[in-house]
Amino acid sequence: MAAERYDLDKFSRKLKKYLDDDRFHHSQGVRYTAAAMAMAHGLPHHRAETAGLLHDAAKNIPDKKKIQLCEKTGIPVTPIERKNPYLLHAKLGAWLASEKYHVKDEEILSAISWHTTGTAGMTPLEQIIFIADYIEPARNKAANLPEIRRMAFLDLDECCYMILRDTIAYLDAKCEKNGRPREEQVDEHTQMAFNYYKGLHLERLSAHA
Secondary structure, eight states: OOOOOOOHHHHHHHHTTTSOHHHHHHHHHHHHHHHHHHHHTTOOHHHHHHHHHHTTTTTTSOHHHHHHHHHHHTOOOOHHHHHSGGGHHHHHHHHHHHHTSOOOOHHHHHHHHTTTTOOTTOOHHHHHHHHHHHHSTTOOOSTTHHHHHHHHTTOHHHHHHHHHHHHHHHHHHHHHHHTOOGGGTSOHHHHHHHHHHHHHHHHHHHHTO
8 A cells, every 4th residue: 555645735834833944944955855865765755755844843842841742742751861852852753743744654753753863773764864864955064974975875774874973973072071971961772773883884894804
């Protein structure tokens, strides 16, 4: 059975009411980057567009309200998420996509849930949203972006490794600068994702040695 096609123009009009201009334009950037990546990797582009458009639906909710909404709706909040409530926008975004935009495709919802931290063993759609959020055209501050953008259209596993490698390095440097314990800054799923994709990276190097 074909996947349901959602009215993304209608979603955009609704989304624009709840996001600031920069976040709305970012969401459109992720939408079209994800669609292009899906086509490059032989995946349904409409599902990638949907997840990309809605991935930050909860981004502009104030942090205190993020925690309150999670508690109200039964979304679990980890200790690191309490200390870094911005992380909750991913879980809440999936909830909003389901409850307010009536998206019922579980993989789309899962891709929204994991787009910030990543996790080990992501599906191709989850990888695409994780990567597209990092590389969309308005992004310009992360290290190694040209190389990462090129890899996004060649190898999803290797691209995830590169992003996670740089993300972990950035978070570790931030912890050292701020004097914060690592466990307060590095989400366990990000570390698990890095370990997983680093393992695939090393296997590939070993196979070509």
